[in-house]
Amino acid sequence: MPTLKDVLSARTREGELYDRQDNGWVHCYACGHDCKIPDGALGVCKVRFNQGGRLMVPWGYTGGVQCDPVEKKPFFHAHPGALAYSFGMLGCDLHCGYCQNWVTSQALRDSSAVAPPIDTTPEKLVRDAVRQGAKVLVSTYNEPLITGEWAVAIFKEAREAGLMTAFVSNGNGTPRALEYLRPWIDLYKVDLKSFDDRHYRELGGRLQPILNTIRQLHDMQVWVEIVTLLISGFNDSDDELSKLTEFIASVSPDIPWHVTAFHADYKMRDPANTTPAMLRHAAAIGKRAGLRFVYAGNLPGLVGNLENTYCPGCQEMLVERYGYLIQGYHLTSEGACPSCGIHIPGRWGPGFEGQRISRPFLPGTRRLSVLSGF
Numbered sequence: 001m002p003t004l005k006d007v008l009s010a011r012t013r014e015g016e017l018y019d020r021q022d023n024g025w026v027h028c029y030a031c032g033h034d035c036k037i038p039d040g041a042l043g044v045c046k047v048r049f050n051q052g053g054r055l056m057v058p059w060g061y062t063g064g065v066q067c068d069p070v071e072k073k074p075f076f077h078a079h080p081g082a083l084a085y086s087f088g089m090l091g092c093d094l095h096c097g098y099c100q101n102w103v104t105s106q107a108l109r110d111s112s113a114v115a116p117p118i119d120t121t122p123e124k125l126v127r128d129a130v131r132q133g134a135k136v137l138v139s140t141y142n143e144p145l146i147t148g149e150w151a152v153a154i155f156k157e158a159r160e161a162g163l164m165t166a167f168v169s170n171g172n173g174t175p176r177a178l179e180y181l182r183p184w185i186d187l188y189k190v191d192l193k194s195f196d197d198r199h200y201r202e203l204g205g206r207l208q209p210i211l212n213t214i215r216q217l218h219d220m221q222v223w224v225e226i227v228t229l230l231i232s233g234f235n236d237s238d239d240e241l242s243k244l245t246e247f248i249a250s251v252s253p254d255i256p257w258h259v260t261a262f263h264a265d266y267k268m269r270d271p272a273n274t275t276p277a278m279l280r281h282a283a284a285i286g287k288r289a290g291l292r293f294v295y296a297g298n299l300p301g302l303v304g305n306l307e308n309t310y311c312p313g314c315q316e317m318l319v320e321r322y323g324y325l326i327q328g329y330h331l332t333s334e335g336a337c338p339s340c341g342i343h344i345p346g347r348w349g350p351g352f353e354g355q356r357i358s359r360p361f362l363p364g365t366r367r368l369s370v371l372s373g374f
């Protein structure tokens with residue numbers, strides 16, 4: 001019986017994000033690991049490999065699809081209430097013990113993570129997204145940087161169909177990989193997990209490539225929102241949160257920062273679940289650092305006004321939320337505050353098009369999508 005590795009190895013094609021080297025090795029620059037890979041070997045992510053001096057990369061399948069509110073990604077400054085059609089592949093370049101998508105991200109590292117691939121094409125995925133009424137197509141669940149060529153193939157098709165495109169990513173990018181994505185990507189969520197390089201090394205990465213990615217994306221005018229999952233004893237010291245949020249503010253105080261609550265998952269079961277008070281405390285640190293849009297996520301109704309968007313000029317409420325549900329939308333058609341006229345940074349439509357769902361979505365609820373044409 002073929003292993004999952006065998007099954008995935010058959011679903012590949014030659015990649016673009018690599019250089020050939022004279023000795024038959026390849027240099028993959030799709031993510032910050034910058035792997036130099038000898039013939040017959042795998043990269044750190046275990047889904048890209050050197051076959052006869054060519055870098056083979058994942059192609060032609062998905063590990064799962066789902067249509068959710070764009071707020072769930074989370075993007076709070078991009079067409080509130082719109083639907084985001086998410087697709088994932090398998091594998092990751094990090095191995096976070098608390099991963100909430102471990103069934104797909106760790107499928108190649110952990111035999112208990114079973115997520116068989118479903119064969120598909122960019123055309124089928126985009127057709128399904130349009131059929132479900134999505135406005136944004138999102139590469140997520142696994143780390144999209146390691147499957148960037150496949151994402152771009154889908155994004156080209158999505159643009160043809162009038163959809164926006166997005167990555168939900170750990171941000172472990174490289175300058176060349178981000179340049180490759182730039183023409184095809186509108187929104188980018190970076191998971192800034194810590195501001196301590198030692199912590200990043202525990203997760204299998206380094207801090208600096210993630211910081212470089214955030215700065216480069218902002219310079220490239222891709223819309224960026226940042227999430228930090230607050231974990232007691234791991235990344236929640238005042239000192240670390242101050243440095244983390246001061247860094248974001250140094251790139252731009254207009255970048256939204258979402259601080260979200262940890263719950264025990266996968267291999268990280270010791271830290272206590274994050275409380276609303278811990279989220280509020282972290283949010284206050286972010287505001288002190290100068291960030292103008294700070295949100296506390298995934299504990300709906302328990303974090304005071306930290307789910308809403310307020311005008312940084314006059315404090316007028318602009319978008320009111322409960323979980324992923326939009327309860328009020330007051331921006332002008334130009335994306336400005338109706339009270340003082342300040343432009344609010346983001347990717348706003350000419351108006352609120354209504355919540356594109358049939359029932360409220362709350363964190364933790366799941367609705368599996370049926371992919372047409374399978």
Ligand code: SF4
Pocket residue numbers: 028029030031032033034035042043044045046047048093145146
């Ligand atoms: S995507 Fe990253 S981990 Fe995978 S082979 Fe390329 S550089 Fe290495």
